[in-house]
Amino acid sequence: MLLEGKNIDFKYGNEIIFKDFSFELNEGEKLVLKGESGSGKSTLFRLILGFEHPNNGEFLYNGSILKNDTLKSFRKETAWLPQDLNIGNGSVKEVIEYPFQFKSSSVEKPDPATIKNLLIDLRLESSILEKSFSDLSTGQRQRIGILICILMNKPLMLLDEPTSALDRESKVKLADLLLNSDRTILSTSHDPFWVERCDRIIEIQPN
Numbered sequence: 330m331l332l333e334g335k336n337i338d339f340k341y342g343n344e345i346i347f348k349d350f351s352f353e354l355n356e357g358e359k360l361v362l363k364g365e366s367g368s369g370k371s372t373l374f375r376l377i378l379g380f381e382h383p384n385n386g387e388f389l390y391n392g393s394i395l396k397n398d399t400l401k402s403f404r405k406e407t408a409w410l411p412q413d414l415n416i417g418n419g420s421v422k423e424v425i426e427y428p429f430q431f432k433s434s435s436v437e438k439p440d441p442a443t444i445k446n447l448l449i450d451l452r453l454e455s456s457i458l459e460k461s462f463s464d465l466s467t468g469q470r471q472r473i474g475i476l477i478c479i480l481m482n483k484p485l486m487l488l489d490e491p492t493s494a495l496d497r498e499s500k501v502k503l504a505d506l507l508l509n510s511d512r513t514i515l516s517t518s519h520d521p522f523w524v525e526r527c528d529r530i531i532e533i534q535p536n
């Protein structure tokens with residue numbers, strides 16, 4: 330098993346978000362967390378990534394509990410697409426290249442041909458590279474976020490509502506690109522198009 334959540338309890342103040350919640354994600358699997366708005370899907374990602382801490386329970390990656398050093402290396406193996414992508418005011422090209430400039434980045438700076446091909450796959454014009462990221466539509470921002478996650482080429486993708494702002498054709502392309510690959514993907518969604526195409530669904534019930 331690649332990733333596991335064991336008996337997670339989590340509260341925001343007095344609001345119980347998770348009570349004894351567990352899940353398992355196998356290598357190569359496309360697991361989707363489905364749940365009503367406010368049920369805690371995005372919170373689960375923040376817990377997995379260690380930005381919030383469970384009151385009880387633990388997450389394991391490759392059998393090791395995620396804390397301190399294991400959490401640091403886990404983050405390096407993970408590409409995360411948050412729901413509200415707010416990643417700077419530079420040009421789209423700069424935003425795309427930003428994560429690859431750090432020494433800790435295990436991936437070389439992507440070459441222009443790879444970026445161009447992915448833009449075509451995601452139904453974006455190459456002229457978008459010169460635009461200011463903050464001027465993009467929500468759907469365009471989402472596709473650029475997905476493009477960055479793909480370029481990062483990590484063993485695990487955490488995708489928060491990856492299709493929420495996409496039109497039907499972009500969804501088809503995205504499903505082709507990600508769900509027919511051997512990547513391991515944990516996503517959240519309430520979009521039937523995406524949910525139906527994943528391998529397994531876990532319903533998150535509001536507490």
Ligand SMILES: Nc1ncnc2c1ncn2[C@@H]1O[C@H](COP(=O)(O)OP(=O)(O)OP(=O)(O)O)[C@@H](O)[C@H]1O
Nearest residue numbers: 341344346364365366367368369370371372373412
């Ligand atoms: N920082 C926070 N402080 C307090 N409460 C929070 C915080 N973030 C989220 N919540 C609450 O936790 C609950 C779960 O929120 P979360 O964003 O995880 O839901 P979600 O299932 O991802 O919803 P959606 O589908 O609308 O994105 C909500 O009731 C929300 O108001």
